[in-house]
Amino acid sequence: MTTTSPDLARGADGATAPPRRTARSTASLQLREAVLPSLVALLVAAIVGDVLIVVFGQSPGAVYRLLLEGTWGNSYGFGQVLYKATTLTFTGLSIAFALRAGLFNIGAESQLAAGGFAAALVGLALPAGLPWIVMLPVYLAAAAAGGGIVGGVAGELKSRFGAHEVITTIMLNFIVLALLSYLTSAHLKVPETLHTSEIHSGALPRLADFIAAFHGSAANVDIVIAAFACGATWWYLFRTRRGFELRAVGLQPEAAEYGGVRPGRVWTRAMTISGAIAGLGGLNFVLGYKHYYEEGFAGGAGFLGIAVALVGGMHPLGVALAALLFATISQGGLAVNALVPKQFVEVLQAVVIIAVAVSVPEVRRLLRTQRRTD
Amino acid sequence: MTPSETAAIRLTDIYKQFGPVLANRGASLQVARGEIHALVGENGAGKSTLMRVLSGMYTPDSGRMEVADGSGVLRDITGWNTADAIRAGVGMVHQHFMLIPTLSVAENLMLGAELTKGGPLRMLDRARAVEEVGTLSERTGLRVNASQLVSQLSVGEAQRVEILKALYRGARILILDEPTAVLSPPEVAELWQVLRQMRERGETIVLITHKLDEVMSISDTVTVMRHGRTISRLRTADTTPQEIAREMVGRDVMLAGELRRDATAGEESWAVASSGEATPTAAQVSLGERTFPLPALELREVTVASARHAEAVRDVSFIVSPGEILGIAGVEGNGQTELIEAIAGLRHVRSGTVLLDHHDITNASVRARGDAGLSHIPEDRHLRGLVLDYTIADNLILGQQHRFARGGFFNSLDGERIAENARRQITAFDIRPNDPALPARALSGGNQQKIVVAREMGRDFRVLLAAQPTRGVDVGAIEFIHAQLREARAAGKAILLVSADLSEILALSDRIAVMYGGRFAVVMARREASEEVLGPYMTGAGRAA
Numbered sequence: 001m002t003t004t005s006p007d008l009a010r011g012a013d014g015a016t017a018p019p020r021r022t023a024r025s026t027a028s029l030q031l032r033e034a035v036l037p038s039l040v041a042l043l044v045a046a047i048v049g050d051v052l053i054v055v056f057g058q059s060p061g062a063v064y065r066l067l068l069e070g071t072w073g074n075s076y077g078f079g080q081v082l083y084k085a086t087t088l089t090f091t092g093l094s095i096a097f098a099l100r101a102g103l104f105n106i107g108a109e110s111q112l113a114a115g116g117f118a119a120a121l122v123g124l125a126l127p128a129g130l131p132w133i134v135m136l137p138v139y140l141a142a143a144a145a146g147g148g149i150v151g152g153v154a155g156e157l158k159s160r161f162g163a164h165e166v167i168t169t170i171m172l173n174f175i176v177l178a179l180l181s182y183l184t185s186a187h188l189k190v191p192e193t194l195h196t197s198e199i200h201s202g203a204l205p206r207l208a209d210f211i212a213a214f215h216g217s218a219a220n221v222d223i224v225i226a227a228f229a230c231g232a233t234w235w236y237l238f239r240t241r242r243g244f245e246l247r248a249v250g251l252q253p254e255a256a257e258y259g260g261v262r263p264g265r266v267w268t269r270a271m272t273i274s275g276a277i278a279g280l281g282g283l284n285f286v287l288g289y290k291h292y293y294e295e296g297f298a299g300g301a302g303f304l305g306i307a308v309a310l311v312g313g314m315h316p317l318g319v320a321l322a323a324l325l326f327a328t329i330s331q332g333g334l335a336v337n338a339l340v341p342k343q344f345v346e347v348l349q350a351v352v353i354i355a356v357a358v359s360v361p362e363v364r365r366l367l368r369t370q371r372r373t374d
Numbered sequence: 375m376t377p378s379e380t381a382a383i384r385l386t387d388i389y390k391q392f393g394p395v396l397a398n399r400g401a402s403l404q405v406a407r408g409e410i411h412a413l414v415g416e417n418g419a420g421k422s423t424l425m426r427v428l429s430g431m432y433t434p435d436s437g438r439m440e441v442a443d444g445s446g447v448l449r450d451i452t453g454w455n456t457a458d459a460i461r462a463g464v465g466m467v468h469q470h471f472m473l474i475p476t477l478s479v480a481e482n483l484m485l486g487a488e489l490t491k492g493g494p495l496r497m498l499d500r501a502r503a504v505e506e507v508g509t510l511s512e513r514t515g516l517r518v519n520a521s522q523l524v525s526q527l528s529v530g531e532a533q534r535v536e537i538l539k540a541l542y543r544g545a546r547i548l549i550l551d552e553p554t555a556v557l558s559p560p561e562v563a564e565l566w567q568v569l570r571q572m573r574e575r576g577e578t579i580v581l582i583t584h585k586l587d588e589v590m591s592i593s594d595t596v597t598v599m600r601h602g603r604t605i606s607r608l609r610t611a612d613t614t615p616q617e618i619a620r621e622m623v624g625r626d627v628m629l630a631g632e633l634r635r636d637a638t639a640g641e642e643s644w645a646v647a648s649s650g651e652a653t654p655t656a657a658q659v660s661l662g663e664r665t666f667p668l669p670a671l672e673l674r675e676v677t678v679a680s681a682r683h684a685e686a687v688r689d690v691s692f693i694v695s696p697g698e699i700l701g702i703a704g705v706e707g708n709g710q711t712e713l714i715e716a717i718a719g720l721r722h723v724r725s726g727t728v729l730l731d732h733h734d735i736t737n738a739s740v741r742a743r744g745d746a747g748l749s750h751i752p753e754d755r756h757l758r759g760l761v762l763d764y765t766i767a768d769n770l771i772l773g774q775q776h777r778f779a780r781g782g783f784f785n786s787l788d789g790e791r792i793a794e795n796a797r798r799q800i801t802a803f804d805i806r807p808n809d810p811a812l813p814a815r816a817l818s819g820g821n822q823q824k825i826v827v828a829r830e831m832g833r834d835f836r837v838l839l840a841a842q843p844t845r846g847v848d849v850g851a852i853e854f855i856h857a858q859l860r861e862a863r864a865a866g867k868a869i870l871l872v873s874a875d876l877s878e879i880l881a882l883s884d885r886i887a888v889m890y891g892g893r894f895a896v897v898m899a900r901r902e903a904s905e906e907v908l909g910p911y912m913t914g915a916g917r918a919a
Contacts, residue, residue, distance in 0.1 A: 235786075239786050239787060239789075240779075240785055240786045241775050241786070242785065247764075248761050248772070251762070251764070252758075252761050254758045255757065255759065255760060255761045256761070257758075258720060258752055258758040258759070259773040260776075262739075
């Protein structure tokens with residue numbers, strides 16, 4: 001009546017220890033898990049894109065070839081991709097950072113604008129002709145402070161009053177953008193334009209200053225700062241005590257609280273840092289491209305950053321890659337305009353986002369309204 | 375009696391895999407019609423998976439499933455879905471109730487098969503639903519008020535509603551997943567009575583449990599599972615708790631309390647005996663009666679609010695001395711959770727004082743309490759005790775992360791020390807699998823709990839709050855955790871134990887308090903306590919007596 005399998009005796013299952021994984025391979029595993037589903041989503045998007053192109057009566061091969069030639073195929077186009085990717089990296093990183101703390105920051109748009117505005121204010125006040133490398137820390141601080149304050153307000157409202165960050169950041173978008181618009185148009189703008197007068201100190205060198213082939217594109221050394229921001233964000237999230245606590249709050253606030261973490265403080269801190277990262281993105285336009293603050297320069301990059309963060313699997317490296325992808329699609333839209341309507345690329349972007357939303361487990365978990373406890 | 379004639383359920387060679395985890399690997403189950411069949415096994419043995427396969431929630435990867443139809447003929451039902459299962463009369467009562475609190479009992483029962491008055495608007499016919507539920511309730515002996523809101527029900531009543539729901543849908547085969555986890559002894563007795571009545575009517579019951587005294591008192595037949603496989607099928611009358619435990623774990627285990635048949639208390643009544651290796655010795659009991667000059671933990675007239683009650687804990691005062699285990703028994707929801715959380719710093723103390731080694735910690739932060747020597751095994755490891763997506767190594771420093779940081783401006787975590795700590799704890803507490811890089815989510819309940827226990831008891835502490843320390847863990851892990859608690863007591867630690875499992879309280883405590891309605895209904899020495907003595911206090915009847 002009794003059948004006992006001897007191989008299942010206690011000890012047998014513990015006898016063969018699985019190979020020990022090093023911290024390094026764990027990190028690469030994290031990245032693989034974060035990026036692989038996105039690649040699958042891309043494939044899906046490409047197929048949908050094919051169908052759309054055929055509907056427009058064009059050949060997919062020709063359209064994609066043109067898209068690639070206009071972006072990665074020549075140095076001007078590539079420079080433009082890099083320029084756009086720089087802003088998107090900052091906003092994507094900002095949103096990914098907040099998501100790691102369990103917060104949905106919809107306010108990157110206004111945080112980006114506030115960062116750019118703060119940098120422009122500092123630039124207008126500074127004497128002309130100071131070398132950029134000396135001035136850079138001042139600008140970084142100004143841009144981070146501009147975005148950080150806007151983000152921090154939303155964080156503080158949540159931790160103090162329990163106001164949902166999605167609501168407050170959306171509302172702050174209206175408030176901050178309107179305020180900046182008022183300040184610009186009432187006090188700072190050059191007549192007949194929507195921008196401030198030009199900043200004469202601390203402009204970031206263009207990539208064309210080093211590599212002539214980039215001539216004409218807006219790509220500038222801010223891209224180096226973006227890469228550095230990715231590295232710093234990764235290190236903060238995965239290698240520091242604060243990052244450990246922040247991710248714990250994002251995954252299981254009750255467990256974090258049990259572990260001696262005060263979720264309220266983490267929310268304020270995370271939203272401040274998230275806003276600061278978005279604010280830094282403002283330097284790309286203000287110091288790297290036009291050398292003035294212009295109303296509406298953010299141009300939706302704060303919202304597209306949500307897609308960048310999700311497609312990038314909330315991982316800093318994934319965010320950088322996703323920023324390049326969306327920048328490519330965006331720039332490529334201009335290149336293929338002759339063959340398909342420019343809305344084509346917007347549809348393509350949307351398909352990428354939807355495909356990621358349904359295929360990436362972390363995103364699915366995030367977008368679910370109710371969280372399972374078991 | 376050939377199996378094919380009387381079998382109500384026959385599952386053969388079921389395989390079910392979730393990602394890398396083989397939950398069922400050749401599991402089988404045979405249940406006769408009109409019997410109460412206990413399905414036992416350690417946590418992660420695959421019991422719940424097998425039952426979810428049977429109830430159509432999961433599709434097996436391979437294997438054959440047969441269930442008897444109305445005329446008793448076995449039908450191949452491999453790969454059916456939940457709707458098929460309900461139609462064929464298989465009903466499952468889950469461990470976590472699946473009721474909608476804002477609806478009435480009758481509304482919950484008709485959900486999915488709503489009675490309407492007909493007509494184009496298909497208005498709900500609530501009156502008829504209430505009537506039908508009333509009739510069913512009367513017929514089955516499951517007493518409920520059909521028009522009452524589910525949110526107003528006690529846990530025992532809610533469970534009755536769950537069973538009624540299954541019967542309302544025409545269940546002839548009822549699966550109950552650990553039904554007694556949330557019940558007080560009188561409620562358990564009532565449940566057994568209901569199940570026996572159902573058996574008399576010829577209905578078939580499968581009971582998932584890992585409480586061996588339940589197996590002995592209620593079941594006719596036992597199936598033991600281990601590591602996703604069916605190990606043995608035993609007739610309850612021909613076996614002993616020791617044999618079942620051995621089958622579950624694969625070796626001899628020491629049970630929390632040796633079971634004996636109490637001849638005077640009537641048929642099939644099992645009580646925890648005061649003899650045996652596991653129960654406190656005379657010396658240990660006397661520890662609780664000695665007066666210690668320095669209580670390690672002291673509460674003075676502590677009142678705590680919860681979301682529902684302004685006074686979830688009312689004026690509770692007690693001390694726990696070094697080398698003592700104070701056990702708090704009681705039906706869940708009588709303030710135990712709030713009490714523990716208030717001591718741990720997770721819940722605001724409205725009035726009163728909490729002293730740790732004579733230092734007032736009433737308003738101290740969680741971290742400050744930890745640094746002062748307070749350890750806490752929380753009641754819900756999935757909610758608080760673990761960050762499930764963190765690795766074993768990271769979970770082993772949760773709450774201690776500030777001790778593993780290098781300090782300075784960057785304050786980075788010291789990976790070397792975290793890894794070293796993980797290796798040490800995994801070995802000392804026998805956490806399996808032993809790969810520190812695995813997420814906690816991937817471990818069985820028992821091993822997850824071992825992470826929590828390792829973290830909280832594997833460091834220097836003075837006072838331990840142990841809330842439901844062995845809930846939902848397997849027999850082997852229970853034995854291990856109990857041994858840890860006894861060792862800590864011997865080492866002079868003060869332990870406050872909260873458990874819904876009376877036998878655990880009786881097996882470990884030096885003094886026992888019963889919590890009812892936010893107060894201590896009674897505090898007594900271990901030697902005065904027994905299940906019979908404590909039972910009335912747990913239901914509030916003790917105070918009148």
